[in-house]
Amino acid sequence: MSSLTITNLSKRFGRKQALDDLTLTVKDGEFLVLLGPTAAGKTTTLRCVAGLEKLDSGTVALDGAVVNGLSPAERDLALVFQTYALYPRKSAFENMAFPLLARDWPPDRIRQRVNEVATLLRITELLERRPAQMSGGQQQRVALGRAMVRNPRLFLMDEPLTNLDFKLRVEMRAELKRLQSELAATFFYVTNDQVEAMSMADRIAVLDHGKLQQVDTPERIYDHPANLFVAQFVGSPRMNTINCRYDADQAALISADGVLKLPLTDAQRAAVANATDSSALIFGCRPEDVSIHADGTVDGKVFVLEPLGDRTFVDVHVGGATVRVRAAAAYRAEEGERVRLAFDLPRCHVFDAVSGLTLF
Amino acid sequence: MDTTGRGRPRFSWLTDRWLAGLFVSPTLIILLFIAIYPLIWSLSASFTDRTLLSRPDQINSVGFENYVDLLNDNRAWQRFVVTAQIVVPSVLIELLLGFAVAMLLNRKFGGRGVIMTVILIPMMLSPVVVALFWRFMMQGDGILNYYIQALGGQPVLWLSSPSVIPWSVVLVDVWMWTPFMMLIALAGLSAVPKYLYEAAEVDRAGAWFRFRHITLPIVTPLLMIGIIFRTMDAYKMIDTIFVLVGDRGGAGRAAQTAGLYVYDTAIKGFDTGVGSAYGYIMLVVIIALANLLIRQLNKVKG
Numbered sequence: 001m002s003s004l005t006i007t008n009l010s011k012r013f014g015r016k017q018a019l020d021d022l023t024l025t026v027k028d029g030e031f032l033v034l035l036g037p038t039a040a041g042k043t044t045t046l047r048c049v050a051g052l053e054k055l056d057s058g059t060v061a062l063d064g065a066v067v068n069g070l071s072p073a074e075r076d077l078a079l080v081f082q083t084y085a086l087y088p089r090k091s092a093f094e095n096m097a098f099p100l101l102a103r104d105w106p107p108d109r110i111r112q113r114v115n116e117v118a119t120l121l122r123i124t125e126l127l128e129r130r131p132a133q134m135s136g137g138q139q140q141r142v143a144l145g146r147a148m149v150r151n152p153r154l155f156l157m158d159e160p161l162t163n164l165d166f167k168l169r170v171e172m173r174a175e176l177k178r179l180q181s182e183l184a185a186t187f188f189y190v191t192n193d194q195v196e197a198m199s200m201a202d203r204i205a206v207l208d209h210g211k212l213q214q215v216d217t218p219e220r221i222y223d224h225p226a227n228l229f230v231a232q233f234v235g236s237p238r239m240n241t242i243n244c245r246y247d248a249d250q251a252a253l254i255s256a257d258g259v260l261k262l263p264l265t266d267a268q269r270a271a272v273a274n275a276t277d278s279s280a281l282i283f284g285c286r287p288e289d290v291s292i293h294a295d296g297t298v299d300g301k302v303f304v305l306e307p308l309g310d311r312t313f314v315d316v317h318v319g320g321a322t323v324r325v326r327a328a329a330a331y332r333a334e335e336g337e338r339v340r341l342a343f344d345l346p347r348c349h350v351f352d353a354v355s356g357l358t359l360f
Numbered sequence: 361m362d363t364t365g366r367g368r369p370r371f372s373w374l375t376d377r378w379l380a381g382l383f384v385s386p387t388l389i390i391l392l393f394i395a396i397y398p399l400i401w402s403l404s405a406s407f408t409d410r411t412l413l414s415r416p417d418q419i420n421s422v423g424f425e426n427y428v429d430l431l432n433d434n435r436a437w438q439r440f441v442v443t444a445q446i447v448v449p450s451v452l453i454e455l456l457l458g459f460a461v462a463m464l465l466n467r468k469f470g471g472r473g474v475i476m477t478v479i480l481i482p483m484m485l486s487p488v489v490v491a492l493f494w495r496f497m498m499q500g501d502g503i504l505n506y507y508i509q510a511l512g513g514q515p516v517l518w519l520s521s522p523s524v525i526p527w528s529v530v531l532v533d534v535w536m537w538t539p540f541m542m543l544i545a546l547a548g549l550s551a552v553p554k555y556l557y558e559a560a561e562v563d564r565a566g567a568w569f570r571f572r573h574i575t576l577p578i579v580t581p582l583l584m585i586g587i588i589f590r591t592m593d594a595y596k597m598i599d600t601i602f603v604l605v606g607d608r609g610g611a612g613r614a615a616q617t618a619g620l621y622v623y624d625t626a627i628k629g630f631d632t633g634v635g636s637a638y639g640y641i642m643l644v645v646i647i648a649l650a651n652l653l654i655r656q657l658n659k660v661k662g
Binding site: 050 | 560561562574575
């Protein structure tokens with residue numbers, strides 16, 4: 001397995017800047033997930049690495065050796081497509097044998113290798129079937145098998161689970177993670193599903209509008225988002241945000257309508273002092289970092305309840321803003337009921353509304 | 361007139377079913393007269409000694425005699441050989457050429473639409489018109505021989521040498537119907553998803569390997585359909601040959617196909633009964649052939 005280094009990669013499609021000065025490293029044996037919304041440039045990045053797309057500028061290097069000029073075949077990478085891209089009129093076996101056949105392996109070695117991989121993927125009983133005779137999950141495994149038979153230097157995966165139903169997706173997440181660690185393979189995995197990213201990645205790279213937003217471990221991405229975009233994109237339900245200003249006299253964060261008022265610590269005050277404009281701040285807190293509590297400091301009115309069995313989400317109106325609160329499963333309240341909210345301030349964030357960057 | 365909406369409407373008998381039948385009936389009646397009636401009439405004629413000049417009381421049933429005579433007649437079989445000599449090369453060349461042109465056109469480039477339209481023109485012309493201007497070009501002092509001589513070659517007896525005539529017919533058929541094969545092949549080629557080629561490229565498959573394992577398997581069923589269409593069509597070809605070299609298929613009956621033989625026997629030879637019988641032999645042969653091809657098609661469709 002190899003490491004991948006992308007340096008200053010830029011790519012335009014006509015007027016659209018698909019990738020803007022992207023620099024990213026995937027370490028040997030690492031599971032790196034490139035996460036971002038639709039049209040963020042994720043697939044373009046992958047295709048540039050695979051050699052299916054020409055770069056405008058920048059370099060792609062495997063184990064430190066630049067491969068810009070090499071064809072997809074010469075790069076010796078495996079690519080798993082969102083659509084699986086299985087050869088339609090060939091059996092699962094023939095599909096998996098294809099890369100080896102193209103490399104002129106002898107038939108008995110091909111048979112042995114394909115069976116090996118099929119056993120690992122638990123698809124030995126499917127080998128005679130054609131793609132049309134297999135379910136999405138099975139096709140996905142065959143596509144994976146086709147990538148695995150030849151020990152590529154790097155696995156590139158383009159939203160491989162997107163076309164599967166929810167249950168299979170959950171199963172395959174665990175399966176992929178298991179395979180990756182068993183093979184000690186380097187995975188460069190693209191998805192727009194933050195749950196996939198959180199559950200599988202060693203590190204997550206968040207991409208938006210062709211620009212890299214943050215690269216870090218899932219925990220760090222979740223707890224310490226670099227900016228407002230990352231904070232809102234990762235986590236479900238998404239982070240609550242309230243437009244605020246900093247009032248130096250009261251040393252507190254105050255929402256536009258004055259209903260929310262949160263006193264800040266010295267360290268937080270120091271962080272807020274870095275803002276471009278201290279009257280244009282965004283307060284952010286995840287639903288689990290705020291609770292409905294008699295000792296709460298902020299007044300709110302229950303708007304709607306969303307019981308999910310293991311927990312209940314409560315939308316609370318705080319002045320003009322709505323704050324989604326994660327409450328116990330048994331929590332019940334009437335619409336319009338007055339409640340008090342307690343914010344776990346050390347876990348909350350304040351963003352610079354102008355630059356989008358995290359202040360704390 | 362009943363304007364109250366109560367009581368029996370005037371067209372109450374005109375139910376949806378009746379109306380549907382009414383609309384279809386003109387076509388049905390025409391079809392009945394130009395297809396079904398002649399079919400049955402000729403089938404019954406094939407078992408008689410009917411000629412064009414027979415009075416009704418002179419017509420006798422002869423059982424399978426016409427069929428037995430024809431199946432024992434070498435000249436009758438020879439017509440099928442001639443037909444095959446024209447059909448097989450025509451369809452094969454159209455297939456290869458059409459596919460090749462489709463491969464060339466299966467990409468984006470300036471003027472593609474114009475080129476496509478120009479290429480499709482031969483297919484849209486009437487076979488009689490096509491045969492007529494090819495006849496002019498293929499005449500002894502025609503433009504084809506002019507260019508052959510200008511390039512230092514010997515003039516070719518396109519329309520008078522028995523060994524050349526079948527190939528002249530093939531040439532005209534190829535010119536006219538290659539666009540059809542091209543169109544079908546192009547439909548097949550554009551149905552191949554681009555990501556399959558990319559997957560193969562990543563899998564290190566060469567161009568030939570990609571063609572052989574991705575393009576061909578996907579395009580083959582469509583090409584088979586093209587082959588079936590063209591085979592059946594070329595098999596019953598009359599008009600082109602008729603105009604090109606005459607109703608007997610030219611010198612030595614070199615291009616007298618089975619279809620022309622029916623015409624020669626039944627119309628020019630006045631032998632309606634035998635001609636009808638030969639027509640039915642043709643029908644059985646083409647049904648058998650079509651079935652074979654369709655079985656192949658189902659196999660490649662897998």
